[in-house]
Amino acid sequence: MVGRLILVLGDQLSDDLSALAEGDQATDTVVMAEVHAETDYVPHHPRKIAFLFAAMRKHAARLRDAGWTVRYTVLDDPENTHSIPGELLRAAEATGAEEVIATEPGEFRLISALEDAPLPVHLFPDTRFLASHAEFEAWAKDRKELRMEWFYRDMRRKTGLMMDGDNPAGGKWNYDHDNRKPPAKGLNPIGPLRHTPDEITEEVIELVRTRFGNRYGALDDFWFATDRDGALAALDHFIDHGLPLYGDYQDAMVADQPFLYHAILSVYINAGLLGWREVCEAAEQAWKDDHVPINAAEGFIRQIIGWREYIRGIYFREGPDYTTRNELAHTRDLPEFYWTADTDMRCMAQAIGTTLAEAYAHHIQRLMVTGNFALLAGLDPHQVHEWYLVVYADAYEWVEAPNVIGMSQWADGGVVGSKPYVSGGNYINKMSDYCKECAYSVSKKTGDGACPFNLLYWHFMDRHRDRFENNPRMAQMYATWDRMDADRRATVIADGDAILARLDAGDRV
Ligand code: FAD
Ligand code: DLZ
Ligand code: SF4
Numbered sequence: 001m002v003g004r005l006i007l008v009l010g011d012q013l014s015d016d017l018s019a020l021a022e023g024d025q026a027t028d029t030v031v032m033a034e035v036h037a038e039t040d041y042v043p044h045h046p047r048k049i050a051f052l053f054a055a056m057r058k059h060a061a062r063l064r065d066a067g068w069t070v071r072y073t074v075l076d077d078p079e080n081t082h083s084i085p086g087e088l089l090r091a092a093e094a095t096g097a098e099e100v101i102a103t104e105p106g107e108f109r110l111i112s113a114l115e116d117a118p119l120p121v122h123l124f125p126d127t128r129f130l131a132s133h134a135e136f137e138a139w140a141k142d143r144k145e146l147r148m149e150w151f152y153r154d155m156r157r158k159t160g161l162m163m164d165g166d167n168p169a170g171g172k173w174n175y176d177h178d179n180r181k182p183p184a185k186g187l188n189p190i191g192p193l194r195h196t197p198d199e200i201t202e203e204v205i206e207l208v209r210t211r212f213g214n215r216y217g218a219l220d221d222f223w224f225a226t227d228r229d230g231a232l233a234a235l236d237h238f239i240d241h242g243l244p245l246y247g248d249y250q251d252a253m254v255a256d257q258p259f260l261y262h263a264i265l266s267v268y269i270n271a272g273l274l275g276w277r278e279v280c281e282a283a284e285q286a287w288k289d290d291h292v293p294i295n296a297a298e299g300f301i302r303q304i305i306g307w308r309e310y311i312r313g314i315y316f317r318e319g320p321d322y323t324t325r326n327e328l329a330h331t332r333d334l335p336e337f338y339w340t341a342d343t344d345m346r347c348m349a350q351a352i353g354t355t356l357a358e359a360y361a362h363h364i365q366r367l368m369v370t371g372n373f374a375l376l377a378g379l380d381p382h383q384v385h386e387w388y389l390v391v392y393a394d395a396y397e398w399v400e401a402p403n404v405i406g407m408s409q410w411a412d413g414g415v416v417g418s419k420p421y422v423s424g425g426n427y428i429n430k431m432s433d434y435c436k437e438c439a440y441s442v443s444k445k446t447g448d449g450a451c452p453f454n455l456l457y458w459h460f461m462d463r464h465r466d467r468f469e470n471n472p473r474m475a476q477m478y479a480t481w482d483r484m485d486a487d488r489r490a491t492v493i494a495d496g497d498a499i500l501a502r503l504d505a506g507d508r509v
C-alpha cells in the first residue's frame with residue numbers, strides 16, 4: 001500500500017502534532033525540509049535560522065528513533081527545490097505518495113502555498129493550542145470589544161489552572177497591579193540557561209554563517225537549546241531562578257541586563273519544543289510549593305493561556321490582510337538604526353543592540369521602546385511588522401503580527417488595544433536606568449537635547465487628535481496638552497517636526 005506524506009514544518013517540532021497522530025508509521029513518510037522560501041521570505045536573523053535548522057535536524061532524528069520514516073532535505077542538497085510544496089512534490093515522486101497530511105501552518109502565506117500545491121494536502125487543526133479557531137470565534141463573535149482579560153478568565157476556568165473551585169486562587173483573577181515595579185538597585189538575575197552547542201548545532205552554525213552571515217544579527221556565542229531535553233532544562237532553570245521575581249520586574253528594563261527575570265521560553269514554545277500546559281503547570285506547582293509568589297505564577301500563566309492564545313485567535317480571525325492594515329496612515333520609512341543600533345537614544349540602542357545580538361528583547365523593550373518609537377514617529381507599520389518578523393527568534397506571523405500591527409502600532413484600528421501604547425520619556429525613565437546616561441535629557445521637553453520621546457509624544461497626540469480625543473482613556477492627556485500655553489505647544493510641534501525631518505534625512509538621532 002502506498003503511504004502518504006506527513007509534512008512537519010520548522011515550528012512544528014512537537015511529539016503530539018496532529019498530523020503525526022493522523023499518520024501511520026508503517027506506511028507514511030515524514031517530510032522535513034530546509035528551504036530558501038522559508039529562510040528568505042523575510043531575511044530572518046541568522047540566530048533564528050541556526051536555532052530552527054539545528055532543532056529540525058534533531059527532531060528528525062527523534063522521529064526516526066520513534067519509528068517514523070523521515071525524508072529530510074538539508075539546505076545544501078543539490079536537488080533541493082527550496083520550497084515546501086516543491087519538496088513535497090519531490091518526495092511524492094520518490095515514494096509514490098499521492099497525498100499529504102499536515103498540521104495547519106502558523107501563517108496564511110504558507111497555508112495558501114499548501115492549498116495551491118500540485119498534490120492534495122489535508123490540513124488538520126493545530127491542537128497544540130488551548131483554544132481552537134471555533135472556540136475563539138464563539139467567544140469573539142458578539143462582543144463589541146475583544147479584551148484579553150475576559151478571554152483569559154474563560155481559559156482559566158477551562159484549564160482549572162490556579163483555580164479554587166469556580167473562583168480564582170487567591171481571590172483575584174489578575175495580579176498585574178503588583179507587577180509594575182521599577183528596577184531596584186543591585187538586581188542580579190542569573191539569566192537564561194546557556195547551552196553549549198553540540199556537533200550538530202556547530203555544523204548548522206557554520207552552514208548559517210556561510211549562507212546567511214551577511215544578514216543583520218549576530219551568530220557568535222550561540223546558546224539556545226535545540227532539542228526537547230534542553231528546552232525542558234531551560235524551563236526548570238526559569239522556574240527555579242527567574243520566576244520568583246518574574247512578576248515584580250516584568251516591566252523593568254536595566255542597561256546591559258537584557259533578560260532580567262524573563263522566561264526566554266517563547267523561542268522553544270513557538271517551535272514546539274515545549275507545550276503550554278507543561279510550562280503553566282510548572283509555574284502553578286512552584287506557587288503551590290511556596291517557591292514563588294502568586295503574582296509571579298499568575299502573571300506568567302496569564303501570558304501563556306491569556307495573551308498567547310488570544311493573540312493567535314486574533315490572527316486567524318482577522319485574516320490574511322491583517323499585516324497590510326494601516327489605520328493611522330503612517331508612511332515613514334524604518335530608520336537605518338533599527339538595523340544597526342547606532343543611535344544616541346540609549347533606550348533604543350539598548351533594545352535594538354540586544355535584539356541584534358541575541359534575537360531577543362523582552363516585552364517592554366518591544367512594546368514601550370522600539371514599538372513606542374515607531375508609533376510616535378509614524379513609521380510604516382508594514383515595515384515595522386517585517387522588522388519584528390526578521391529579528392526575533394520567536395517570531396512567526398501568527399504571534400508577531402497581532403502584537404505588532406495590533407498591540408504595538410494600533411494599525412488595526414483598535415482590535416487588540418483600546419488605546420495606542422504611546423508614552424513620553426517619563427515612562428521609560430521610571431521603568432529603566434537608561435536615561436541617566438543618555439545623550440538626551442529626559443527632563444527636557446523642548447529645545448536642544450530634549451528627549452525625542454517627549455517631543456514625539458505630543459506630536460503624535462496632536463496629529464491624531466481627531467481620532468483619539470474622544471477616547472475616555474486619553475481625555476486627560478488632551479486636557480494636559482490644552483493647558484500648555486500656545487507658544488509652548490507650537491515649540492513642541494516645531495521641535496517634533498525637526499526630529500522627524502532629521503529621521504527623513506537619515507541624520508543621526
Ligand atoms: P516572558 O515575558 O517571560 O513571558 C512568558 C511567555 O508568555 C512567553 O514565553 C510567551 O510565550 C508568552 N507571551 C507573553 N506575552 C505574549 C504576547 N503578547 N503574545 C504572545 N505570547 C506572549 N512573542 C512571540 O512569541 N513572538 C513574537 O514575534 C512576538 N513579537 C512581539 C512584538 C511586539 C511589538 C510585542 C509588544 C510583543 C511581542 N511578543 C512576541 C510578545 C512577547 O514580547 C514575547 O512573547 C516575550 O518577550 C518572549 O520572551 P520570554 O519568553 O522571555 O517571555
Ligand atoms: C522560520 C523558518 C525558517 C527560517 N526556515 C524553515 C525551513 O527551512 N523549513 C521549515 O519547514 N520551516 C522553516 N521556518 C518555519 C516556517 O517559516 C513556519 O512554519 C511558518 O512561518 C509558519 O509558522
Ligand atoms: Fe530614551 Fe529619552 Fe531616556 Fe534617552 S532620555 S534613554 S531617548 S527615554
